[in-house]
Amino acid sequence: MKKIILIISILISGYSYSQDFKDDISIVQFSAGFVKDSEIKLTPFKVYNIYYFKMEDKGIIFREEKIKYLPTIILYHNGKEITRVESGIDLKLPENCIEVINKHIDKLIEDKF
């Protein structure tokens, strides 16, 4: 019994630590120091999980998540990517970025009821 509990704990903790930023409803901004001015504040989503990742610090995650443009905002739900909003050539996120993410969140929440 102890072994089973241990295995389950390891499985959960190991898996969850590596993917923590994708739990439940999470909004992640992938950015870098040189595009700091193009970043947006994720405070409209503060009731959910929000993360700001810098390429300088979390390069591996950037590779794993195949980030091509900076900044990029990705909405995750229970480990799955729901949508991503990418900046253009001008390194600016679309103006309706918050609105787009909100729409997707709305759908996710609606599905829970």
Next chain:
Amino acid sequence: MKKLITILLILLTTNVNGQVFKKIYDEVFKYSTIYVAGDIKEAYESKYPDYFIRTNPDDLYAVPEVIDETVYHPFDYRLGFGIRRLARYDYEVKQNYIDGSENMVGISAPTGAVKGFEYLFHFEKERERSQEFENSRYFLRHTGKYHIVKIEQRKQGNVDFEYQSAEVRFKLPIGKKLSISIGAIARSHQKAYGYNPIELWLNELDDQGNPENYWYTLGFEYGYTDHYTSYTDYSTGDVFYDWIWRDPDGEIVAYGDRDFRDRVFGDLMNRFNKEKWAELDPFMEVAPIIGADFYHYRSKFWLHAYANWILPYHHYIKGNEDFSYLHRNGWGLQGHNQMHSEGSGDQWSDYQGGLIFGWKISKTLSLFFEGEYVKFWDSEILNSSVGINYKL
């Protein structure tokens, strides 16, 4: 200028009101469902019909009439209506419609599947085996990052169950998946646990150690009478004596004390207890509560564990404390032993815990377990299911 200011003010207030209403709508009513639903089922039918024979009063041995006395119930039904805003956990299957009979994990777990308001106001009428009942469930909870406030009322007519509770907790998130909470809960219970009036009445002794109330005197209390009679066995000539019992209408109900005890006395005991229990007001008590909630979900593996521990510091705020659960051990052959004047009675702990676990090991193999254990006062409920699925 004045007109302009007035118009601007009207526009501004309308806009503010609109925003306020939108906020209220979004936080309270959005995603809620108003429903009216019911079901109709075939009523219970006994496996074999019941018959009795009616004999000729003037000739006991004439051919009797066979009467079918099987009870044929009309169909069972349930008709309810309500409004619901309860979020499901991701592992719970989404239903296409709501009929009010759903039992969602979110109601039992300390925290909900979403933050904010969740509620259920449900009322229904049901008929089961010809008897009609009214059931209701009212539930309101607000969950925030650092708080849980919940009130609940439940009435289940067919089992004569009524329960109310209100709780306020401070919630402490530990990471994104685990939270612990601490607060206070007020709960009601109808039953006087540990107090058995008939046992006390029957076991009461006088100064000489003899029963104060002989068991059969309960019959007299309810208008039954007995008279002494003799029976003669014509084969052997033996004569024996016993008591014939009549009900308050004068009808013979038993041809001896044993007969009376076996067939009539049980109902009288229940009647006596019901009457005594009905004299007591419902109880309400307050106690501290600690809870924990862990939730992890991925489509291939999920684990939801929750627990509530109601600590042994119960304080009754309604109902006669002598008959409360604190004094469940305070009743003996000599009646109540005045525990309350010597101390605070026997404290106790109540628990509630649930574990839901699912693991899709491969495309074909999966494991699952769902269980909940509740121990409130004298009641213990355990529901669980476990299984392995293998798809061919």
